[in-house]
Amino acid sequence: MANIRTLNAADLDDCMKLKDDAGWNQTKADWRALLQWEPNGCFGIEIDERVVATATAVVHNEVGWIGMVLTDSGFRGRGLATALMKHALAYLEPRTATVKLDASAEGEPIYRKLGFVEEAVIERWVTPGVGESGVLSGKYSGPLRHAGIPIEAVAECTGAWGAARSGSAAWYFGPCYGYSSDAVEQVVRTLLAGRGKAFWDVFPAHPAAAIAARLGFVPARRLLRMSLGVPVPTPPDVFAIAGFEWG
Numbered sequence: 001m002a003n004i005r006t007l008n009a010a011d012l013d014d015c016m017k018l019k020d021d022a023g024w025n026q027t028k029a030d031w032r033a034l035l036q037w038e039p040n041g042c043f044g045i046e047i048d049e050r051v052v053a054t055a056t057a058v059v060h061n062e063v064g065w066i067g068m069v070l071t072d073s074g075f076r077g078r079g080l081a082t083a084l085m086k087h088a089l090a091y092l093e094p095r096t097a098t099v100k101l102d103a104s105a106e107g108e109p110i111y112r113k114l115g116f117v118e119e120a121v122i123e124r125w126v127t128p129g130v131g132e133s134g135v136l137s138g139k140y141s142g143p144l145r146h147a148g149i150p151i152e153a154v155a156e157c158t159g160a161w162g163a164a165r166s167g168s169a170a171w172y173f174g175p176c177y178g179y180s181s182d183a184v185e186q187v188v189r190t191l192l193a194g195r196g197k198a199f200w201d202v203f204p205a206h207p208a209a210a211i212a213a214r215l216g217f218v219p220a221r222r223l224l225r226m227s228l229g230v231p232v233p234t235p236p237d238v239f240a241i242a243g244f245e246w247g
Helices: 009-022 028-037 080-091 110-114 183-193 209-215
Strands: 005-006 042-047 050-060 063-069 098-103 117-128 153-157 160-165 171-178 200-204 219-227 236-238
Touching: 005 080, 009 028, 009 042, 009 050, 009 063, 009 160, 028 050, 028 063, 042 117, 050 080, 063 080, 080 110, 110 219, 117 183, 117 209, 153 183, 160 183, 160 236, 183 209, 200 209, 200 236, 209 236
Parallel strands: 063 098, 171 200
Antiparallel strands: 005 042, 042 050, 050 063, 098 219, 117 200, 117 219, 153 160, 160 171, 171 236
């Protein structure tokens, strides 16, 4: 049986190696933020004195989120991800009635066996760069739900608020909340102009997709948002999620 333990700062190099091997965009700052927000909800399996599989379970905005489900390629097919998922769900069970995750094609069958059901398609869109900066005026008066998320840059105006942070492969846009597509576009331009390659995780049926396309983003990866427990729809003011590990 796999020996599951909580992760700590001493495991960051192992965690980053797993992330790098998977080609994901997170940095050590992202891992540290998860450890700080939910120190008892970040789990790993150690074999031969190194972490070879991980999963994180955080409660964010009253919803449980499972992310960073990673397994070293040499240890796949041994049920490590399933064991970690079960452990993460047991951790979240007394803390929240709803658990969500964004599933890759490889992970989706595992999650379905654990009872997760499809909620919506979510896509990672990418651009080589955003050109002209935006024009902002006023302050955003809507609700913000970004506590705990690592943020390097913030922009806001009357109809939108957004944040961005650097990643290992590209800048990441999100989270972003708003009620005006024009305002969201100005926020995106302000945050990403001149920064080069950037990612934006988009629900293709949401108005955010049209803004992303107008700014030169194109779909690059398809995932499936899945949920378990009491349904909690994503609020319509979410134009960009905070990351697959945060929702």
